[in-house]
Amino acid sequence: xGRIMEENxxxxxxxxxxxxxFNGEDTLRDQLVALADQPSVAPWELIIADNGSTDGSxxxxxxxxxxxxxxxxxxxxxxxxxxxxxxxxxxARGEWIAFCDADDVxxxxxxxxxxxxxxxxxxVAGKVDTARLNTRRIRRARHLDQASGLQPASGNRLGLPHAxxxxxxxxxxxxxxxxxxxxxxxxxxxxxxxxxxxxxxxxLVYEPSLLIxxxxxxxxxxxxxxxRGYGRGQTMLEERYGRLAPSTPADTPKALTSPxxxxxxxxxxxxxxxxxxxxxxxxxxxxxxxxLPGVAWRLxxxxxxxDHQQERERVRPLPRRxxxxxxxxxxPS
Numbered sequence: 001x002g003r004i005m006e007e008n009x010x011x012x013x014x015x016x017x018x019x020x021x022f023n024g025e026d027t028l029r030d031q032l033v034a035l036a037d038q039p040s041v042a043p044w045e046l047i048i049a050d051n052g053s054t055d056g057s058x059x060x061x062x063x064x065x066x067x068x069x070x071x072x073x074x075x076x077x078x079x080x081x082x083x084x085x086x087x088x089x090x091x092a093r094g095e096w097i098a099f100c101d102a103d104d105v106x107x108x109x110x111x112x113x114x115x116x117x118x119x120x121x122x123x124v125a126g127k128v129d130t131a132r133l134n135t136r137r138i139r140r141a142r143h144l145d146q147a148s149g150l151q152p153a154s155g156n157r158l159g160l161p162h163a164x165x166x167x168x169x170x171x172x173x174x175x176x177x178x179x180x181x182x183x184x185x186x187x188x189x190x191x192x193x194x195x196x197x198x199x200x201x202x203x204l205v206y207e208p209s210l211l212i213x214x215x216x217x218x219x220x221x222x223x224x225x226x227x228r229g230y231g232r233g234q235t236m237l238e239e240r241y242g243r244l245a246p247s248t249p250a251d252t253p254k255a256l257t258s259p260x261x262x263x264x265x266x267x268x269x270x271x272x273x274x275x276x277x278x279x280x281x282x283x284x285x286x287x288x289x290x291x292l293p294g295v296a297w298r299l300x301x302x303x304x305x306x307d308h309q310q311e312r313e314r315v316r317p318l319p320r321r322x323x324x325x326x327x328x329x330x331x332p333s
Contacts, residue, residue: 002049002087003074005058013069015044015115016092016172017100020075020084021061022051024102027215028060031105036067038111045069049088052076057102082181082189085165089175098169100212105133107211114169117207122171123197125150125163126210133215141223141293142216150206151191158241160198165190167212174202188233195241223293224300231304 017035021028035046046068048061052075061072075087089097096118100106107129117124128146130139145151150161165181168190178196181189194204217223 002077002091004091005050005072005074007071011043013045013094014042015096015098015111015118016047016089016094017044017098017111017114018047018049018085018088018092019100019102020049020051020081020088021053021057021102022079022081022084023053023055023057025053025055025057025060027103028057031100031102032061032064032068034105034107035111036064037108038106039109041112041115043069044111044115045071045093047088047092048072049075049084049091051079051081051084078183080183080186080189081165082183082185086180086183089172089180092172095172096169097172097175099165099167101166101214103215104166105213107213110210110212113207113209113211117205117210118169118171121203121205121207122174123202124169124205124207124210125194126167126169126206126212127208128164128167129211129213130216132213134218138216138218138293144214150204158195158199160195161204162191162194163204163206165193166214167210169210170197185233185236187229188237191233192237192240195237217293220293220296224296224303227296227298227300228304228307229300231300231302232307233304235305235309 019031048058048070050058050061050072058072061070064070071091073087073091075084077083077087085099096115098111098114098118100110110126113126114124117126125146127148128144130142130144130147146163146167150163152161153159174197178193178200180193182192183189185192198204217226
């Protein structure tokens with residue numbers, strides 16, 4: 001568990017809200033104001049898991065200590081939101097855990113809605129709105145499926161939906177039963193968590209009453225970098241889950257909670273086919289994207305896939321040589 005940097009303890013909370021924060025000074029205030037304005041519900045706490053911020057994020061969070069049941073945890077031992085959230089959960093005192101992000105804004109009554117949802121279901125995700133915090137031009141760059149339901153299965157054969165950790169809540173026992181977020185994943189660690197939990201037999205339920213307002217990336221460079229991270233993450237998940245193909249989620253053994261499945265090396269023909277598909281995706285992105293940030297995000301996604309595939313080829317072990325037993329007398333040793 002990370003070192004406690006600031007603490008304002010409340011009676012033993014039912015709910016712990018965890019925010020992974022890295023250099024979030026520009027946006028964190030809006031989120032903290034929204035959380036401070038939540039109406040009184042069952043005892044709850046807010047944990048800021050600081051992932052090594054070098055700006056004024058920690059000082060800004062401390063300024064809300066009198067307005068929030070706040071705890072600030074040092075989660076800088078390893079970079080990435082997966083590690084920060086895991087450290088936050090390890091420090092949490094509640095039996096229910098909810099996640100939101102430092103650059104978003106929860107809606108009024110969000111905390112109360114989370115508590116109500118977790119009374120009914122052990123694993124839930126909520127609605128994401130992009131209208132409040134983004135211009136029309138930026139909204140045209142990306143469509144978020146979670147605005148109207150769970151994100152559909154894509155890039156895998158599991159047939160399982162998923163959701164972003166920016167608006168997700170679950171029972172602590174469920175989180176711990178699958179080992180939390182995979183810290184080797186720098187992106188789409190929330191997708192991986194959703195799949196592992198569902199493979200363990202716990203359904204993911206969409207609760208539209210859990211509403212957050214999310215910020216999209218605004219610059220071409222930021223969209224490209226985000227798309228690149230998602231492309232790398234998607235490729236890693238395809239490799240991990242590619243061989244799981246149940247006809248329904250219920251057909252999947254519960255033991256498969258931490259799958260590590262590789263895929264065979266593609267043939268030359270398959271590589272050529274993949275190359276042509278990538279070119280077609282680039283062309284389609286340029287034609288169908290409604291803004292330059294949207295094009296940048298899609299191109300970044302394709303570059304991320306290529307980067308991971310090339311890295312995988314560089315580290316692929318050489319095939320073992322098969323030695324022919326000696327033809328002279330005696331058994332080969």
